[in-house]
Amino acid sequence: MTQVFQEQFARTRGSGSPTWLTALRESGMARFTEVGFPTLHDEDWRFTDIGPIAKAAFTAANAGAAVSPGAIAPFTFGANEGVRLTFVDGHFVPGLSLRPARLAGVTVAPLSEIIDTPAGAALLAQRLGHLTPVEMTPFVALNAALFSDGAAVHVAAGVADAPTIHLLFVSSGAAAGTMAHLRNVLVVERGASARVVEHYVSLSDGEYLVNAATEVELGDNAELTHYQVQRQGAGAFQLAAIHARQGRDSRYHGFSAAIGGRIGRNDTRTVFAGPGGECTLNGLYLARADQLIDNHTAIEHREPNCGSRQLYKGVLSGRAHAVFNGKVLVTPEAQKTDGKQTNRNLILSDHARVDTKPQLEIFADDVKCTHGATVGRLEELPLFYLESRGIGPVLGQKILTYAFAAEMLTSLTIDPVRAQLEALVGAWLE
Amino acid sequence: MLEIKNLTANVGDKPILKGIDLTVQAGEVHAVMGPNGSGKSTLAQVIAGHPAYTVTGGQVLFQGQDLLALEPELRAQAGVFLAFQYPVEIPGVTNAYFLRAAYNEIRKAHGEEEMDPIDFLDLLEEKLALVEWGPEIMQRAVNFGFSGGEKKRNEILQMAVLAPKLAILDETDSGLDIDALRIVANGVNKLKRPDSATIVVTHYQRLLDHIIPDRVHVLAGGRIVRSGGKELALELEAKGYEWLESGAEALA
Numbered sequence: 115m116t117q118v119f120q121e122q123f124a125r126t127r128g129s130g131s132p133t134w135l136t137a138l139r140e141s142g143m144a145r146f147t148e149v150g151f152p153t154l155h156d157e158d159w160r161f162t163d164i165g166p167i168a169k170a171a172f173t174a175a176n177a178g179a180a181v182s183p184g185a186i187a188p189f190t191f192g193a194n195e196g197v198r199l200t201f202v203d204g205h206f207v208p209g210l211s212l213r214p215a216r217l218a219g220v221t222v223a224p225l226s227e228i229i230d231t232p233a234g235a236a237l238l239a240q241r242l243g244h245l246t247p248v249e250m251t252p253f254v255a256l257n258a259a260l261f262s263d264g265a266a267v268h269v270a271a272g273v274a275d276a277p278t279i280h281l282l283f284v285s286s287g288a289a290a291g292t293m294a295h296l297r298n299v300l301v302v303e304r305g306a307s308a309r310v311v312e313h314y315v316s317l318s319d320g321e322y323l324v325n326a327a328t329e330v331e332l333g334d335n336a337e338l339t340h341y342q343v344q345r346q347g348a349g350a351f352q353l354a355a356i357h358a359r360q361g362r363d364s365r366y367h368g369f370s371a372a373i374g375g376r377i378g379r380n381d382t383r384t385v386f387a388g389p390g391g392e393c394t395l396n397g398l399y400l401a402r403a404d405q406l407i408d409n410h411t412a413i414e415h416r417e418p419n420c421g422s423r424q425l426y427k428g429v430l431s432g433r434a435h436a437v438f439n440g441k442v443l444v445t446p447e448a449q450k451t452d453g454k455q456t457n458r459n460l461i462l463s464d465h466a467r468v469d470t471k472p473q474l475e476i477f478a479d480d481v482k483c484t485h486g487a488t489v490g491r492l493e494e495l496p497l498f499y500l501e502s503r504g505i506g507p508v509l510g511q512k513i514l515t516y517a518f519a520a521e522m523l524t525s526l527t528i529d530p531v532r533a534q535l536e537a538l539v540g541a542w543l544e
Numbered sequence: 545m546l547e548i549k550n551l552t553a554n555v556g557d558k559p560i561l562k563g564i565d566l567t568v569q570a571g572e573v574h575a576v577m578g579p580n581g582s583g584k585s586t587l588a589q590v591i592a593g594h595p596a597y598t599v600t601g602g603q604v605l606f607q608g609q610d611l612l613a614l615e616p617e618l619r620a621q622a623g624v625f626l627a628f629q630y631p632v633e634i635p636g637v638t639n640a641y642f643l644r645a646a647y648n649e650i651r652k653a654h655g656e657e658e659m660d661p662i663d664f665l666d667l668l669e670e671k672l673a674l675v676e677w678g679p680e681i682m683q684r685a686v687n688f689g690f691s692g693g694e695k696k697r698n699e700i701l702q703m704a705v706l707a708p709k710l711a712i713l714d715e716t717d718s719g720l721d722i723d724a725l726r727i728v729a730n731g732v733n734k735l736k737r738p739d740s741a742t743i744v745v746t747h748y749q750r751l752l753d754h755i756i757p758d759r760v761h762v763l764a765g766g767r768i769v770r771s772g773g774k775e776l777a778l779e780l781e782a783k784g785y786e787w788l789e790s791g792a793e794a795l796a
Contacts, residue, residue, distance in 0.1 A: 503702060
């Protein structure tokens, strides 16, 4: 099976890359060859059977699938959209992108465009593959070896008025059994702030693989609002890793929505590399039929006075399966850590399944860390309250389920994302 | 309008209502009073169809229709409204959405068209004035983070919008300061129509200073032990409930 990847690697590697990139690709391939696909025997994958991915023989998706602007219109952010890079099947498509001529202090470019340039080397050589080490997961290693493109975002120190940056990744379904490996690097320098949306969408319900890895660096006192929205087709497999490094007093507001795909797995990790930082990792997942949605988060408190908040909520129906694993590490240096983690699951059927596990590893003594997880059905009393107002149980369940999920949307500050997700949640319930 | 005949109900295996008979005519206000644990809230909730109670016997006819045979939402659609003692918080659902959904479900049940959001806003404006509220309240989640008084006002607002034929106020006065009490009572009084009826369930007489009942019933031990005119409420206020409870035992 890994033969497929080896062959693809041979093609990717030989494409005249800068030496630092070739070294990264080689280390990624070496790592993946060494560890292979995870199995149920691996602690981090014990509830997540990726057998269907391991068994499939994906081929790298070709560029050039015909996708019209109309086809992606439902995924765009409307008239006020500022910057959009659109990738189809792992390849940048200028004609579907929006790139203002001048963005003061802000660089937004496809890797394919800048990776060979001096500016690209300056931005990427010490970051790409360094922020997110190939050891993070086997899929990250594979991504390092095979990524075809992705976005580089750089916001210079002090720049606070950058427009929302929309990274749209479209799976066209033009060819069956394809794979796309995408790599993004987001750098927000000291005192700057930015808003970035990674948006994974599909025009097909066929079987394909999307394997994304996003590296994030926040300078001192920087702020990043970073949403990742996964709305793949029913036959899709998506793996997405985020690895963030937060400088002193920086603020990272992460939000993940996972709605589509047959198997969706997110690995999100943030490391406090300076004191006083804050991070929020919120998530919403909706799973039906035989979907498997897995969220693994890790927050590493390695410096004092940092705060982290996590709230992941999921709604499951059919035979869907959700996994949540939230690890919070507090090292001995990380005094005055304030961490809170919550995972709440609403089950709408008898056969849905949830495996939720907090993992607190605390080695400092002056900290405040809490966690909680719930798995349950709709409560009787709110349903009766609605019934007593003339709203029957079928509509009542929809209203209450929507409300459960929508709690995760009210705090979203990027309006078009919130509006799209509200509509998606509503449609999901129909 | 409402005819209750020998109604008995349990929570689990425990009998709470032990044979209630009560008749309410259109245009009337009835007060149901009684000490804690007498069954007065149970009576209110059984009429609305609360799932915590099992009816073990008797009959409830609403406009000649067997109310107990109907699911709770059908009772509401038929015109029964319960103002909850403890209104339920529903985070994530705005008051505006909730009220319009309820209003439209009831309209649909009567074969009427749904009202669109714009027209509904006009209707709301008028009803909000009744409880002395501005439109901001409509964007808040239903009862979520509301004070005790706000929750009770919200119940009256719902009642105003849904315009029930039979409104049952379950201890709507509990936890209200004097201003909120005035607003709630004023709302109820203004909503009275010749073709509707109101049952006020209360522990204290003070709400009945504002909502004048035509009849007062005293519940003790799951039975109505006395009925009378509005002066009965004053008598209870003066004497307390103890003399009645001993009377109920004597009757039992």
